[in-house]
Amino acid sequence: MSKTIKFIQGNEVCVEAALYAGLNFFAGYPITPSTEIAELLSSRLPQIGGRFIQMEDEIASICAIIGASLTGSKVMTATSGPGFSLMQEALGYAIMAEIPSVIVNVQRGGPSTGLPTHVSQGDVNQARWGAHGDHAIITLTASNHQDVFAMTVDAFNLAETYRTPVILLFDEVVGHMRERVVIPEKGEHALVERLRTAVKSGVDYHPYLPREDGRLPMSDFGGVHRYNVTGLAHDMWGFPSDNPQVVHGLMRHLIDKIQNNAAEIARTREYYLEDADCILISYGSSARSSLHVVENRRKRGERIGLLELQTLWPFPDHIVRERCRRAQTIVVVEMNMGQVLQQVKLAVDRPERVFLANRMDGVFINPTDIRNILRLIQGKGI
Amino acid sequence: MPIKDYIRERFFPHMWCPGCGHGVVLNAMLRAIENLGLNKNDIVMVSGIGCSSRISGYVDFHTLHTVHGRALAFATGVKMSRPELHLIVPMGDGDALAIGGNHFIHAARRNIDMTAVVMNNRIYGMTGGQYSPLSGYGISATTAPYGNIDQGFDIVELAKAAGATFVARTTTYHVQQTADILQEAVLHKGFSVVEVMSQCPTYFGRKNKEGGAVEMMKRMKEMTTPIGSKAKEAHPELIERGVFVRKELPEYCSEYNKIIERAQKDVMRKGL
Numbered sequence: 001m002s003k004t005i006k007f008i009q010g011n012e013v014c015v016e017a018a019l020y021a022g023l024n025f026f027a028g029y030p031i032t033p034s035t036e037i038a039e040l041l042s043s044r045l046p047q048i049g050g051r052f053i054q055m056e057d058e059i060a061s062i063c064a065i066i067g068a069s070l071t072g073s074k075v076m077t078a079t080s081g082p083g084f085s086l087m088q089e090a091l092g093y094a095i096m097a098e099i100p101s102v103i104v105n106v107q108r109g110g111p112s113t114g115l116p117t118h119v120s121q122g123d124v125n126q127a128r129w130g131a132h133g134d135h136a137i138i139t140l141t142a143s144n145h146q147d148v149f150a151m152t153v154d155a156f157n158l159a160e161t162y163r164t165p166v167i168l169l170f171d172e173v174v175g176h177m178r179e180r181v182v183i184p185e186k187g188e189h190a191l192v193e194r195l196r197t198a199v200k201s202g203v204d205y206h207p208y209l210p211r212e213d214g215r216l217p218m219s220d221f222g223g224v225h226r227y228n229v230t231g232l233a234h235d236m237w238g239f240p241s242d243n244p245q246v247v248h249g250l251m252r253h254l255i256d257k258i259q260n261n262a263a264e265i266a267r268t269r270e271y272y273l274e275d276a277d278c279i280l281i282s283y284g285s286s287a288r289s290s291l292h293v294v295e296n297r298r299k300r301g302e303r304i305g306l307l308e309l310q311t312l313w314p315f316p317d318h319i320v321r322e323r324c325r326r327a328q329t330i331v332v333v334e335m336n337m338g339q340v341l342q343q344v345k346l347a348v349d350r351p352e353r354v355f356l357a358n359r360m361d362g363v364f365i366n367p368t369d370i371r372n373i374l375r376l377i378q379g380k381g382i
Numbered sequence: 383m384p385i386k387d388y389i390r391e392r393f394f395p396h397m398w399c400p401g402c403g404h405g406v407v408l409n410a411m412l413r414a415i416e417n418l419g420l421n422k423n424d425i426v427m428v429s430g431i432g433c434s435s436r437i438s439g440y441v442d443f444h445t446l447h448t449v450h451g452r453a454l455a456f457a458t459g460v461k462m463s464r465p466e467l468h469l470i471v472p473m474g475d476g477d478a479l480a481i482g483g484n485h486f487i488h489a490a491r492r493n494i495d496m497t498a499v500v501m502n503n504r505i506y507g508m509t510g511g512q513y514s515p516l517s518g519y520g521i522s523a524t525t526a527p528y529g530n531i532d533q534g535f536d537i538v539e540l541a542k543a544a545g546a547t548f549v550a551r552t553t554t555y556h557v558q559q560t561a562d563i564l565q566e567a568v569l570h571k572g573f574s575v576v577e578v579m580s581q582c583p584t585y586f587g588r589k590n591k592e593g594g595a596v597e598m599m600k601r602m603k604e605m606t607t608p609i610g611s612k613a614k615e616a617h618p619e620l621i622e623r624g625v626f627v628r629k630e631l632p633e634y635c636s637e638y639n640k641i642i643e644r645a646q647k648d649v650m651r652k653g654l
């Protein structure tokens with residue numbers, strides 16, 4: 001069978017992947033640089049009997065997908081900084097009520113309206129801590145279109161596996177650039193379908209009683225089990241509870257189900273790390289420039305490598321620590337003031353060897369920028 | 383089916399204060415559903431946050447207790463993906479019309495088939511008696527110690543203007559009317575709004591010296607009159623109750639089904 005090869009924008013790849021993963025409900029509100037996702041889905045979803053709705057704002061959009069997910073649909077919304085800010089309360093709700101859902105944030109410059117059409121990676125920490133209260137979250141990213149496809153499908157899979165919202169943190173460059181992508185055949189990329197309860201009608205079903213493996217089988221709204229879903233702390237029936245033991249158990253469950261599976265959730269790409277004295281750590285579009293620098297310098301015999309992060313949260317600190325053990329210099333390349341830098345410093349044995357190569361002026365960080373910063377770090381002058 | 387089969391006895395006693403009007407709404411709502419003979423599996427109740435919104439925990443339907451003000455947005459997602467289900471969305475006055483006002487007018491504008499029940503006690507009960515957009519001028523509240531200078535909304539006028547295709551008002555004094563109206567509202571195909579004037583003796587009553595639940599309910603009897611009654615002509619300050627709007631317009635999910643048909647025809651014609 002011939003492969004489907006396309007030359008499209010990253011946002012379009014995200015749509016192809018979401019549909020491949022089984023998306024059948026999308027609610028959104030237009031915002032640059034994510035709008036193509038909504039536009040494309042408004043035409044594609046009804047073709048497969050799915051549903052698209054443009055809501056009155058981003059708050060309503062994330063609320064609508066949560067409602068739709070409870071009926072058994074695979075759901076997604078897409079936005080950028082200002083909209084992502086508006087979504088935080090309901091994102092916390094999806095965490096608390098354990099609603100499988102995918103939230104795409106194609107990052108642009110912030111804060112506030114910031115730089116609508118320019119690139120940034122400034123929402124890494126917001127993805128982690130934007131919603132109030134203690135919680136765990138999964139966030140994936142990608143630097144190229146093949147990975148946008150894979151990470152989008154994975155986002156749906158992880159959302160189902162862990163009954164949780166998953167954030168896809170892309171950036172304007174990846175979202176808008178055109179690149180070749182091979183759409184896998186059906187079955188080539190494994191899909192995780194919703195785990196539904198085997199409990200029969202008339203038998204007490206506990207929507208919030210984790211199985212031994214930590215997973216919670218669901219029952220679709222409209223089905224035979226009628227239960228309560230709430231953002232309040234709740235017991236195994238989903239009924240509000242402030243019993244300290246119940247609350248403690250709930251909090252542990254919400255955090256452990258993700259933190260204890262950090263190794264399963266961690267996704268990285270490694271380039272020339274075996275003998276690297278200098279390791280660049282990057283993600284999203286800045287990893288493209290980083291790889292360019294690494295490959296150029298390798299040709300000149302420098303022992304330099306790249307660790308590209310695809311999972312941002314839970315932060316893959318075990319991998320970072322392990323890979324950076326022998327490195328003399330570690331340089332985090334990102335388009336913000338050092339949001340991943342802080343995580344890397346916490347992860348490695350010798351944080352004094354970690355440096356930042358960044359831009360946060362809306363301009364894409366290019367290989368020359370990185371090379372200049374590397375020369376400074378290495379004391380060579382520009 | 384006896385009323386007790388519609389409630390989750392496990393979760394009683396309820397959290398409402400003695401004399402709170404919200405319990406009356408629950409009672410009327412269950413009577414309406416009993417009369418309609420709906421299958422419990424076909425009903426989804428979506429609520430926001432507030433004393434009123436706790437109603438969803440007590441009923442034996444699919445229940446979604448969401449965040450403050452956004453119940454209609456959650457309900458839109460449920461309804462869009464399972465249009466055959468009956469959506470009932472009880473909300474407080476602050477919930478529906480302050481923080482949730484935007485969702486309220488847009489759900490009405492879309493004419494999506496669901497029943498919004500505004501349990502209007504003209505106060506923020508849950509947070510302890512602050513003024514709401516329904517309190518009205520001159521009312522006392524914990525955040526209006528010198529008297530409220532905010533003008534109130536008229537829910538009926540707002541719902542009409544926003545495009546709701548069924549709009550009604552009743553009170554907790556008029557339990558039978560409340561049940562009858564809710565019954566009609568649930569059956570109505572389109573966005574229906576039912577305002578139920580309710581009492582919060584704990585905060586509104588106490589702050590405004592309206593007495594206890596009994597006195598407050600009596601007041602609701604005295605300050606309202608059936609739509610178009612003679613009494614209204616003589617006393618224009620009376621608030622009318624009954625069904626104000628009952629009309630048929632294209633319903634959102636049915637319209638979306640047509641989009642699906644159009645899109646699929648397109649695919650057949652042109653290929654994907």
Ligand SMILES: Cc1ncc(C[n+]2csc(CCOP(=O)(O)OP(=O)(O)O)c2C)c(N)n1
Nearest residue numbers: 431432433434450474475476477506507508
């Ligand atoms: C985003 C947000 N803001 C504020 C609150 C606090 N809060 C909870 S209920 C409520 C108002 C309740 O009033 P109403 O909607 O009229 O319902 P009632 O309690 O009177 O039935 C407020 C302000 C909240 N839960 N969430």
Ligand code: SF4
Nearest residue numbers: 398399402433507582
């Ligand atoms: S505070 Fe008011 S609205 Fe809340 S339960 Fe008590 S009486 Fe009812």
Ligand SMILES: [Mg+2]
Nearest residue numbers: 474475505507
């Ligand atoms: Mg109120």
